[in-house]
Amino acid sequence: MSIENVAVIGAGTMGAGIAQVCAQTGWNTTLYDAYPESLERGMQRINAFWEKGILKGKTSQEQKQIWSSKLQSTSDLSDAVSQSDLVIEAVPEIMELKRKLFSEIDAMTSGILATNTSSLSIQSIAEATSRPQEVIGMHFFNPVPIMELLELVKHDLCSSETIDFAQKAGAEMGKTTILVNDIPGFATSRLGVVLGNEAIRMLADGVANAEDIDKAMTLGYRHPMGPLRLTDLVGLDVRRDILLNLKESFGDERYMPHPLLEEMISKGMLGKKSGKGFFEWD
Ligand SMILES: NC(=O)c1ccc[n+]([C@@H]2O[C@H](COP(=O)([O-])OP(=O)(O)OC[C@H]3O[C@@H](n4cnc5c(N)ncnc54)[C@H](O)[C@@H]3O)[C@@H](O)[C@H]2O)c1
Secondary structure, three states: OOOOEEEEEOOOHHHHHHHHHHHHHOOEEEEEOOOHHHHHHHHHHHHHHHHHHHHOOOOOHHHHHHHHHOEEEEOOHHHHHOOOOEEEEOOOOOHHHHHHHHHHHHOOOOOEEEEOOOOOOHHHHHOOOOOHHHEEEEEOOOOOOOOOEEEEEEOOOOOHHHHHHHHHHHHHOOOEEEEEEOOOOOOOHHHHHHHHHHHHHHHHHOOOOHHHHHHHHHHHOOOOOOHHHHHHHHOHHHHHHHHHHHHHHHOOHHHOOOHHHHHHHHOOOOEHHHOEOOOEOO
16 A cells, blocks of 8 residues: 555654654655644754755755645644554653554544554554554654664564555655564663663763763764763653653563653753753753
């Protein structure tokens, strides 16, 4: 089945990036968010990304117009999804929120349903619908327009047609896909959050300052970005939610968010999206 219309649910860090890439792929893309100011901010971020591309000579005004014509926003969930061949959900990492949303969307569209969850059981989300075989994990990386990987997560009830569909969709979006089983944290988040949490513990223990802990990994281990800067980029709240989900799923204290992470979140230091985390952001 070919894709013409796509809906993206949630216009935050990930949803805006996913909608941008869908529009650039040439799909009619509708971005939805439950909060009008978040929707507005998401659309502005996409526009700013394209404007920056023009300034840097990476894209043209004409190209931007073509992409813009493929992208629209709505604050009506049914409008967003009713004609969609594919719906990609990117709302906060809370199981009940995602299950409720999937049960609502299920009745509004016959399109394939995908979740961008970083750590939650895809099957539990799928079972909130009447057709779990058509639900799959499509885990994108931040920033979506730049990162090459798309982690596809299949669960026991997922049909081979749905997997094929998602693999083709990923290829059309210019992503390299990997296929992973539905084990919480998949092949990426599970390692990523443990590294980040340990770096936070090292910062709290006074091993070194944030800059130097990150440099140890970028210069000593050739990581493209240090674990604290990456935590800022992902969002401290997002990483805390992933850790808590893994702690609950595996019943393992190793995933307990470090108290410094909780303290920073309670002060509104969420990383790049709030302007301050382990580092200052413009
Ligand atoms: N941030 C990352 O680097 C990253 C990477 C991969 C996957 N993820 C996953 O993507 C998902 C979204 O993360 P994010 O970083 O974009 O979060 P975010 O907080 O930046 O954005 C979430 C958006 O969802 C909206 N929202 C809240 N409730 C909603 C509802 N009921 N219906 C529609 N919209 C609603 C919010 O207004 C907000 O705009 C999470 O599952 C997260 O684990 C995040």
